[in-house]
Amino acid sequence: IAYIxxxxxxxQKRGLPVTPNSTQKNETAFGGRNHHNLVVYRSFSISAQxxxxxxxxxxxxxxxxxxxxxxxxLEKEDVIGGPLYKNQASLPRLPVPSLEETIERFLPTAxxxxxxxxxxxxxxxxxxxxxxxxxxxxxRLINRSEVEMKDSSFLQLWWNTLGYLQVRDSVVVNVSYxxxxxxxxxxxxxxxxANVQRAAALLYATGEFRKGVCSGNMEPEVLGRQxxxxxxxxxxxxxxxxxxxxxxxxxxxxxxxxxYTHAIVGRKGHFFAIxxxxxxxxxxxLSVLEDQLQQCINLADEIPSSxxxxxxxxxxxxxxxxxARKKLxxxxxxxxxxxxxxxxxxxxxxxxxxxxxxxxxxISEMLLTGRKQSGDNxxxxxSIQLIVDNNGLAGCTNEHSMMDGxxxxxxxxxxxxxxxxxxxxRSDDGNTDPSHKPVDIFSECxxxxxxxxxxxxxxxxxxxxxxxxxKQSISYVNFKGYGSDLIKKSGNPPDAFVxxxxxxxxxxxxxxxxxxxxxxxxxxxxxxxxxxTRAVSLESxxxxxxxxxxxxxxxxxxxxxxxxxxxxxxTAAHGNYSQLAAQAFGVDRHFFGLSMLVDEQEKTxxxxxxxVFGRSKWWRLSTSNLSHPNIVxxxxxxxxxxxxxxxxxxxxxxxxxxxxxxxxxxxxxxLAELLEESLEEMRGLIxxxxxxxxxxxxxxx
Numbered sequence: 283i284a285y286i287x288x289x290x291x292x293x294q295k296r297g298l299p300v301t302p303n304s305t306q307k308n309e310t311a312f313g314g315r316n317h318h319n320l321v322v323y324r325s326f327s328i329s330a331q332x333x334x335x336x337x338x339x340x341x342x343x344x345x346x347x348x349x350x351x352x353x354x355x356l357e358k359e360d361v362i363g364g365p366l367y368k369n370q371a372s373l374p375r376l377p378v379p380s381l382e383e384t385i386e387r388f389l390p391t392a393x394x395x396x397x398x399x400x401x402x403x404x405x406x407x408x409x410x411x412x413x414x415x416x417x418x419x420x421x422r423l424i425n426r427s428e429v430e431m432k433d434s435s436f437l438q439l440w441w442n443t444l445g446y447l448q449v450r451d452s453v454v455v456n457v458s459y460x461x462x463x464x465x466x467x468x469x470x471x472x473x474x475x476a477n478v479q480r481a482a483a484l485l486y487a488t489g490e491f492r493k494g495v496c497s498g499n500m501e502p503e504v505l506g507r508q509x510x511x512x513x514x515x516x517x518x519x520x521x522x523x524x525x526x527x528x529x530x531x532x533x534x535x536x537x538x539x540x541x542y543t544h545a546i547v548g549r550k551g552h553f554f555a556i557x558x559x560x561x562x563x564x565x566x567x568l569s570v571l572e573d574q575l576q577q578c579i580n581l582a583d584e585i586p587s588s589x590x591x592x593x594x595x596x597x598x599x600x601x602x603x604x605x606a607r608k609k610l611x612x613x614x615x616x617x618x619x620x621x622x623x624x625x626x627x628x629x630x631x632x633x634x635x636x637x638x639x640x641x642x643x644x645i646s647e648m649l650l651t652g653r654k655q656s657g658d659n660x661x662x663x664x665s666i667q668l669i670v671d672n673n674g675l676a677g678c679t680n681e682h683s684m685m686d687g688x689x690x691x692x693x694x695x696x697x698x699x700x701x702x703x704x705x706x707x708r709s710d711d712g713n714t715d716p717s718h719k720p721v722d723i724f725s726e727c728x729x730x731x732x733x734x735x736x737x738x739x740x741x742x743x744x745x746x747x748x749x750x751x752x753k754q755s756i757s758y759v760n761f762k763g764y765g766s767d768l769i770k771k772s773g774n775p776p777d778a779f780v781x782x783x784x785x786x787x788x789x790x791x792x793x794x795x796x797x798x799x800x801x802x803x804x805x806x807x808x809x810x811x812x813x814x815t816r817a818v819s820l821e822s823x824x825x826x827x828x829x830x831x832x833x834x835x836x837x838x839x840x841x842x843x844x845x846x847x848x849x850x851x852x853t854a855a856h857g858n859y860s861q862l863a864a865q866a867f868g869v870d871r872h873f874f875g876l877s878m879l880v881d882e883q884e885k886t887x888x889x890x891x892x893x894v895f896g897r898s899k900w901w902r903l904s905t906s907n908l909s910h911p912n913i914v915x916x917x918x919x920x921x922x923x924x925x926x927x928x929x930x931x932x933x934x935x936x937x938x939x940x941x942x943x944x945x946x947x948x949x950x951x952x953l954a955e956l957l958e959e960s961l962e963e964m965r966g967l968i969x970x971x972x973x974x975x976x977x978x979x980x981x982x983x
Contacts (some may be wrong), residue, residue: 336496336563339538346534348442350809351434364498369511373808376435381413388869391816392898394823408889415887422879435809446683447532450600455919460649462677462915468703476674479702482571486705487697489565492521496539512805516685523665524626527604537627546628549582551591551658554720568709578720590736594658597747606739613731621723631664638673642758649677651751698912757950759939767934772968776932778856781817787956789826796902802863813868821855846967
């Protein structure tokens with residue numbers, strides 16, 4: 283688990299709202315340091331006059347076993363093609379750093395974690411011997427990169443399979459992540475029609491975005507002022523897609539979007555299929571979508587509460603779910619096979635939850651897991667699940683195996699940047715169409731299956747689900763003392779500054795620094811996913827030790843100036859490392875690749891068994907920054923049992939954190955307090971530079 287992080291590994295960071303043909307400052311996508319972090323998004327045609335049809339595929343479904351190369355044919359002009367995939371052939375390959383470079387970058391991130399002089403000496407000795415001991419492994423890795431995987435990345439197949447599809451734990455908390463969207467100002471929250479209106483608006487916008495993706499007409503993402511092209515691979519797995527449970531290793535199915543034009547609606551644990559686009563792939567009118575959604579609610583109200591709710595099965599351990607799915611198909615016959623295909627092939631799943639929450643922690647739990655009330659109103663295998671509660675509050679939960687977070691953020695940006703009233707003005711004819719009626723997907727599936735078998739499977743899954751989510755704790759922090767505006771004025775990069783604040787908070791929580799993971803995307807490379815920006819450094823260690831385990835009182839100006847100096851050095855070190863990680867010159871993916879090539883009877887490099895090496899990649903603090911004005915809350919689970927997960931956003935006037943950990947530790951409320959404490963103390967330091975009229979040069983971010 284420590285070495286192959288199948289947990290949250292890819293959600294990246296984001297800056298300002300996207301508008302068509304806009305240039306965005308993505309100040310946190312790579313830890314937020316320099317002009318390379320500008321992401322440019324270009325508009326694509328979504329007008330009603332665009333009657334271009336989505337091209338049909340030769341096969342109605344493509345099943346992936348985790349190798350991006352196997353689905354690359356879909357990018358060709360005779361299948362999808364278009365601008366979206368125009369840069370794929372020219373993208374550079376993920377580089378293999380030299381052994382010497384990797385050791386040079388690694389050692390400063392691990393030395394602060396040595397607990398005594400003996401450990402420090404052993405670590406240095408292992409690092410010194412590593413280039414010679416790993417020489418053959420390096421040659422094998424280069425061969426894999428340049429020969430075996432020359433048309434891909436040396437990493438992606440290992441990562442997709444060992445890191446995700448072969449992991450047997452439940453995807454809930456361990457893999458999936460969530461976003462909470464800002465409210466739609468044109469919908470009256472809590473009104474009788476709020477949930478239907480919000481869901482219909484999201485579906486309409488989804489239909490527009492989906493056509494841009496599935497036709498290939500959407501422009502590809504580019505990075506920075508130099509407009510460096512980014513990999514578009516992940517978009518193939520966004521719509522009409524689902525993870526499929528199997529023994530040993532799951533697969534991922536993506537269905538022909540020209541044939542499968544429906545979406546799935548979940549309500550009270552029952553699932554319905556509704557039409558969302560026409561034969562051209564353009565969204566149906568808003569009134570038609572609203573009418574179908576209301577029909578789903580009415581139908582769910584009429585279904586006996588005793589009827590099986592199969593969604594809870596998807597929350598199980600993957601082998602348990604694979605076994606249950608096999609039994610459903612064996613006993614349910616063709617009707618069950620058709621039902622599962624209909625559900626799995628839906629463009630997206632919209633969960634209309636029969637519940638509503640107002641507390642941030644409860645909302646977070648609802649979006650991440652469904653909580654006990656709505657856990658069976660999820661199909662956790664679906665690539666994208668839009669969630670709308672009875673009050674009209676909305677968000678999404680996303681399955682992580684084949685698609686990292688930045689493409690999903692682009693999707694969310696689009697569907698949240700248009701309101702219900704705006705969509706109504708451009709789309710609605712005010713009439714419903716009686717030909718569009720929801721289909722109760724599983725209505726004909728249970729006659730042949732022994733009711734006791736269904737009850738046994740459902741109860742087993744529900745018990746496991748309740749146990750798993752009952753172990754979790756989430757705390758939400760909205761620190762309003764200051765945000766990126768003030769941090770920039772002090773000359774510090776906002777993301778690096780907040781990362782150092784987290785180092786101080788975690789130092790005070792644990793009594794020591796720990797292995798810290800910040801996700802950094804490397805999609806500038808073909809089939810690139812993520813690299814780790816390590817937040818522990820010699821500079822951050824010096825800063826947190828100087829700050830101490832408790833705040834200092836009655837401190838003189840010279841002591842504060844020394845702390846300020848150390849703070850600046852720590853943020854600079856973090857920024858430098860994150861720039862290297864963004865260019866795929868971090869250390870963790872390189873170490874992982876080398877470790878995968880050790881033969882069974884071969885002696886491994888001493889570094890791989892060094893306790894400090896292991897400690898440095900046991901991610902007791904897993905973090906990622908997503909700073910987007912339309913995403914007001916987001917999160918994921920901790921990645922090791924004795925650790926915390928921290929999703930955060932750095933806004934102009936505030937910093938928001940969502941903290942996860944096992945409830946038995948009691949860490950989430952404590953870390954919440956320590957984060958606020960750290961940020962307040964650090965404000966006192968940077969104000970030393972600001973008190974003379976903001977004299978310090980502002981950060982370029």
